[in-house]
Amino acid sequence: LDSFDVVVVGAGFFGATIAEQVASRLGRSVCVLDRRPHIGGNAYSEVDAESGVEVHRYGTHIFHTNSEAVWRYLHRFAEFTDYRHRVFTVAKGRVYSMPINLATVCAAFGRAMTPQQARELIAAEAAAHGVSGAANLEDKAIASVGRTLYDLLIRGYTQKQWQTDPRELSADIIGRLPVRFTFDDRYFADRHEGMPLHGYTAIFRRMLDHPKISVLLGVDYFDVADRIAPRQLVIYTGPIDRFFGFACGHLGWRTVDLVREVHDVADFQGASVINYADVDVPFTRIHEFRHLHPERTHAQPRTTIFREYSRFAGRDDEPYYPINTAADRTMLASYHAMTADHPNVVFGGRLGSYKYLDMHQAIGAALKTFEHEVEPFFAEGRAAR
Ligand code: FDA
Numbered sequence: 464l465d466s467f468d469v470v471v472v473g474a475g476f477f478g479a480t481i482a483e484q485v486a487s488r489l490g491r492s493v494c495v496l497d498r499r500p501h502i503g504g505n506a507y508s509e510v511d512a513e514s515g516v517e518v519h520r521y522g523t524h525i526f527h528t529n530s531e532a533v534w535r536y537l538h539r540f541a542e543f544t545d546y547r548h549r550v551f552t553v554a555k556g557r558v559y560s561m562p563i564n565l566a567t568v569c570a571a572f573g574r575a576m577t578p579q580q581a582r583e584l585i586a587a588e589a590a591a592h593g594v595s596g597a598a599n600l601e602d603k604a605i606a607s608v609g610r611t612l613y614d615l616l617i618r619g620y621t622q623k624q625w626q627t628d629p630r631e632l633s634a635d636i637i638g639r640l641p642v643r644f645t646f647d648d649r650y651f652a653d654r655h656e657g658m659p660l661h662g663y664t665a666i667f668r669r670m671l672d673h674p675k676i677s678v679l680l681g682v683d684y685f686d687v688a689d690r691i692a693p694r695q696l697v698i699y700t701g702p703i704d705r706f707f708g709f710a711c712g713h714l715g716w717r718t719v720d721l722v723r724e725v726h727d728v729a730d731f732q733g734a735s736v737i738n739y740a741d742v743d744v745p746f747t748r749i750h751e752f753r754h755l756h757p758e759r760t761h762a763q764p765r766t767t768i769f770r771e772y773s774r775f776a777g778r779d780d781e782p783y784y785p786i787n788t789a790a791d792r793t794m795l796a797s798y799h800a801m802t803a804d805h806p807n808v809v810f811g812g813r814l815g816s817y818k819y820l821d822m823h824q825a826i827g828a829a830l831k832t833f834e835h836e837v838e839p840f841f842a843e844g845r846a847a848r
Contacts, residue, residue: 464690467494467677469837472684473700475504476822477812479670480536480829481698481837486675488833489841493676498683501664502671504700504812505783506822508663511752513725514765517662518752521781522721522771523736524663525755527653528823534655536826540669543657544758548650554615554740561738562650563608563616564643571612578644585609585642600632607640619742624717624773636787658755693807696840698832700812702782703798711797714817715790716782721750721769730754731766746770785817809836 464470468491471478479502482493501507505521525548528534537543550561560566568581576584588609592602600621605613617640621629625636649656659666671678684701691697699706704714735754739746748771753763776782785791795817802810811832813820820828 464494464687465692465695467492467695468841469493469696469698470684470691471495471698471700473497473504473698473812473814474499474502474667474671474678474680475700475812476506476825477815477820477829477832478504478698478700479667480826481811481833482676483670483673484830484833485837486673489838490675491841495671495676495678496682496684496687497678497680498701500681502667502678502680503664506663506667511723511725511767514753514767515763516753516765516767517756518723518767518769519663519750520721522719522769522783523750523752523755524822525651525656526658526822527651527656528821528827529653529655530823530827532830533823533826536830537666541659541661541666543655544660544756546658546755546757547656548736549648549734550650550736550738551734552616552620552738552740553744554619558737559616560648561616562641562643563612564648565646566648567616568612568642568644571615582644585612598634599630600634600637601629603634603637604629604640608642612642616740618740620738620740620747622742623745623747626774633788660758695807696837697808698837699808699810700815702814703795703810703817706808706810706815707798707801710801711794713778714782714794715786715788716776716780717773717784717786718776718780719747719783720772720774722746722772724768724770726766726768727764728766729762729764731768745772747773782814784819787817791817807840 469485471482471493474495474497478495482495485491485493506524507521508517508519511518526543552559552561557570559570565578565581569576585608588611589606592605592610604617608617618629625632732749732751734751736748736750738748750769750771751766753766809832810816811828812825
């Protein structure tokens with residue numbers, strides 16, 4: 464391990480982008496380690512042997528971005544389809560379009576409305592609720608979408624996501640809930656969106672396919688850290704609290720359990736993702752991966768679905784969504800202060816920065832980190848010391 468110029472911990476989008484840049488732009492040698500048996504991090508995709516459908520083991524991943532630089536960069540490794548994501552929510556036996564748009568409002572109130580009528584109705588409901596300071600998540604959500612839509616689509620879903628009554632959740636764990644007063648039902652509003660034609664794992668294979676890059680899978684960084692020399696640069700994309708032996712405590716995360724089922728039907732639900740808002744349905748969503756690639760026309764008689772159950776992460780669970788309470792933020796600041804003692808380690812990615820990042824944000828952040836921290840490390844000759 465000590466023969467490499469750079470050791471990248473984590474073969475997700477952050478780590479793979481840095482590795483690719485180090486090899487192709489600096490001509491330096493890189494070793495990419497991942498404790499999992501595969502590349503791709505949480506974006507990993509694989510073909511389900513029972514159905515023949517390509518699935519995303521860690522939940523549905525749709526690529527979308529407004530960044531021309533990231534879109535251009537990723538096109539060096541993949542072609543994208545023109546897939547457009549649409550999401551539906553089942554509530555009380557009916558189906559609604561998400562995020563909330565004019566079709567959702569009309570369906571929830573059972574009548575046709577103009578944008579102006581819908582706007583007035585929601586504003587009147589929010590005013591009737593009458594809480595200005597948004598003390599808790601429920602108040603903040605009702606101020607955005609009114610009582611009817613909140614009760615139907617948000618309350619039960621949020622309660623299941625957080626295993627907590629929304630009145631007991633802090634208002635700042637959600638932003639303002641969007642309501643579109645048009646019939647635009649696209650889930651993402653970004654300029655670029657699509658699915659990689661040959662799947663996500665194929666992107667990572669191409670990114671890491673370089674004579675200067677070696678990949679070691681099934682290797683935990685902490686089992687080999689003592690073999691790394693101070694002149695080597697380490698890009699660490701694992702959990703920041705683990706790097707410091709949890710010295711200041713464990714940062715809070717939510718996780719999801721994805722329960723796989725294979726069904727003997729070509730189509731189980733008619734869409735890639737359907738949310739379930741009712742509190743008496745234990746799962747939050749069902750993912751059906753075949754709908755991500757409608758261009759793959761070969762007839763599959765079976766389909767794979769994942770039911771998603773949300774809960775707080777225990778110590779051994781996969782961290783998925785940072786909870787980010789005030790206590791978490793204080794702890795994170797303590798860990799940031801400790802990074803100063805490790806001048807040859809760069810922390811990044813969603814786990815290393817304790818931030819929810821979409822894929823395009825992870826790639827964008829990695830391209831910036833390369834420019835601002837990795838290139839200068841070699842240009843200033845710190846590696847030689
Ligand atoms: P990522 O988690 O991918 O990679 C980190 C890697 O480090 C992991 O492979 C891990 O095994 C490895 N590692 C950690 N500790 C280690 C150690 N000690 N030793 C060795 N290896 C170690 N984004 C988007 O744009 N569109 C979408 O639709 C979705 N959907 C989505 C659904 C769900 C359920 C989640 C949780 C997330 C998404 N995302 C998303 C976000 C997307 O998953 C995220 O942007 C990328 O995974 C970020 O890439 P990173 O490289 O930062 O982390």
